[in-house]
Amino acid sequence: MESCTVQLDEDTGKFITLYLFINVENTEEIRKKLISGELQCCVMKAGLVVDLFQVIVAANKAVVNEKFGKLTTRTIFTEILFNMSLSKNITQSLVKFGIDDKEKNIIVGIIHGSDNTEAMAKDSLAAIKGERVSIGRLKEITDTSVVKKIYKVDESELKVSSLVDCVVSKMNTKDFASY
Structure with missing residues (x-):
């Protein structure tokens, strides 16, 4: 599975396509293009993603x-990126889940309608100097110990639920809870 495309809420008519890159050499350049609006995509640290479901929910x-x-x-x-974070602080969320200049493994998320995936992806993906690999390799890259720390998941929770379920639950309750 090279990439993954999922339909989001039907009423929006939007889809997300996710790509995984490793050994990225130009994250500083990518970050600058994202900030300037030159790239129309979401780029996040792959090591903080337990499962694609986490990104799809966000x-x-x-x-x-x-x-x-x-x-x-x-x-x-x-x-x-903000929705992936437990923090209600936008800057903290973007710093934590967005890429920094040293990041080597990234997930690129492209939001699109049902018919324009290739057009939307072409420019964004061409800007990345790294190895595009199967999105199925994400589990090799995820740093579960860091994820547990960021999302404040303890072992007792993992006895009754999976890590991805804990993460997604906490992401979705940030509006109601204070962690």
Whole structure:
């Protein structure tokens, strides 16, 4: 499975396609292009993603918020990163889940309609100097100890639920709870 495309909330008509890159050599350049708006995608640290479901949930919330004009951040792409975080602080969320200049393994998420995947992906993917690998290799890259720390998941929780379920539950309850 080279990439993964999932339909988000039906009412939005949006999809997300996710790509995994390793050994990326130009994250500083990518980050600058993201900030300037030159790249229309979400780029996140692959090591902090337990399962694609985590990203899909964050993206779904982002497209629904966009549809109703309720984005917390400036773009749908930064909204995904914000939704992945437990923090209500936008800057902290973007720093934690967005890429830094030294990041080597990244996930690229492209939001699109049903028919324009290739057009949306072409420019963004061409800007990345790294090895595009099967998204199925994500588990090799995830740093579960860091994920457990970031999401404050303890062993007692893992006795009754999976790590991805714990993470997604905490992501979705940040609006109601204070961690």
